[in-house]
Amino acid sequence: MRAVVFERFGEPAEVREVADPAPAPHGVVVRVAATGLCRSDWHGWRGHDPDIALPHVPGHELAGVVEAVGDRVAGWRPGDRVTVPFVCACGTCAACAAGDQQVCERQTQPGFTHWGSFAEYVALDHADVNLVPVPEGMSYATAASLGCRFATAYRAVVQQGRLAAGEWVAVHGCGGVGLSAVMIAAASGARVVAVDVSARALELAHAFGAAECVDASRTPDTAAAVLDLTGGGAHLSLDALGSPATCAASVAGLRRRGRHVQVGLLPSADGTTPVPMGRAVALELELLGSHGMAAHTYPPMLELVRAGVLRPDRLVTSTIGLEAVPAALAAMGTAPGAGVTVVEP
Ligand SMILES: NC(=O)c1ccc[n+]([C@@H]2O[C@H](COP(=O)([O-])OP(=O)(O)OC[C@H]3O[C@@H](n4cnc5c(N)ncnc54)[C@H](O)[C@@H]3O)[C@@H](O)[C@H]2O)c1
Numbered sequence: 001m002r003a004v005v006f007e008r009f010g011e012p013a014e015v016r017e018v019a020d021p022a023p024a025p026h027g028v029v030v031r032v033a034a035t036g037l038c039r040s041d042w043h044g045w046r047g048h049d050p051d052i053a054l055p056h057v058p059g060h061e062l063a064g065v066v067e068a069v070g071d072r073v074a075g076w077r078p079g080d081r082v083t084v085p086f087v088c089a090c091g092t093c094a095a096c097a098a099g100d101q102q103v104c105e106r107q108t109q110p111g112f113t114h115w116g117s118f119a120e121y122v123a124l125d126h127a128d129v130n131l132v133p134v135p136e137g138m139s140y141a142t143a144a145s146l147g148c149r150f151a152t153a154y155r156a157v158v159q160q161g162r163l164a165a166g167e168w169v170a171v172h173g174c175g176g177v178g179l180s181a182v183m184i185a186a187a188s189g190a191r192v193v194a195v196d197v198s199a200r201a202l203e204l205a206h207a208f209g210a211a212e213c214v215d216a217s218r219t220p221d222t223a224a225a226v227l228d229l230t231g232g233g234a235h236l237s238l239d240a241l242g243s244p245a246t247c248a249a250s251v252a253g254l255r256r257r258g259r260h261v262q263v264g265l266l267p268s269a270d271g272t273t274p275v276p277m278g279r280a281v282a283l284e285l286e287l288l289g290s291h292g293m294a295a296h297t298y299p300p301m302l303e304l305v306r307a308g309v310l311r312p313d314r315l316v317t318s319t320i321g322l323e324a325v326p327a328a329l330a331a332m333g334t335a336p337g338a339g340v341t342v343v344e345p
């Protein structure tokens, strides 16, 4: 099959022929129809993920058609249209038994723990635990974002963030995760402040329901802007970029007893990030993490998509082929955000 491969972290990837994957006994191989380019792919390529072994094929936000099925898989057949949470759970550890497959103790992740979906085919583990049927009428390009960023944003806003109608939400970083969060929060009846350095990203955030937009390239203190616009601070705030500055600004823009959800990855040499904990104590803030979303919690989100309340299709601003992925991956280091790029292998 053709796949995007890199041999060294941070050095140009290339498209070339590699061996086709085979399904594990509990797994499937999916023919990739659409796969989103997520900033986590860029983190992986830069060497921020210790799970990645070289040479490597990235890609983890996907939808496609089941091609081959392991002999212990009960619920899936070749030809089924599927997507998958990028955290593929084992189904049997203590976290899985508690329903928390998104933090499975023995999770695998395509594009991180093994070769991913910037390829014609990808192997997925524990298919009976992890695969999600793509609803009839939904395109693969739309369904791909349900594999990572749209679902992750849904969990961050709804499940971890416990957003209520009428609350103020701040979203720092309006790329794939952030724009999804803006759309989901606005559809939940919240008032959203979108923060980004890119005018195009803020335009999209406004179109997806943000009540206020803050241009971080021209606003030195974005937390002060959020405190001002929300009349005392956001009830819920997301760092949907992942940087010490956006993390701190998210916490600093909360009101009393507000909730911060960290979605953006925060790679650092020693694995730590400074957080204004004095404010967390004095204002009784909640600091939460969010990591993907378990397959069994997809139905309410899919129902909102089916009803047209949530429109992940509107996030897709660009569609490219495999050969354009190496340059697109490298460009994520510098280019400002402008919606979601989907790869159609
Ligand atoms: N926790 C999880 O399960 C999970 C899942 C998916 C992605 N992620 C992580 O979420 C983060 C976002 O991913 P993405 O694919 O949406 O990224 P993206 O590149 O699409 O979007 C990032 C956005 O941040 C904006 N930005 C840059 N600097 C900024 C600043 N100083 N202030 C405000 N905005 C700024 C960019 O213009 C862009 O719009 C990444 O760290 C990714 O690895 C985590």
Ligand SMILES: [Zn+2]
Pocket (backbone or CB within 6 Å): 038, 039, 040, 041, 060, 061, 086, 148, 149
């Ligand atoms: Zn992702």
Ligand SMILES: [Zn+2]
Pocket (backbone or CB within 6 Å): 089, 090, 091, 092, 093, 094, 095, 096, 101, 104, 105, 106, 107
């Ligand atoms: Zn598990």
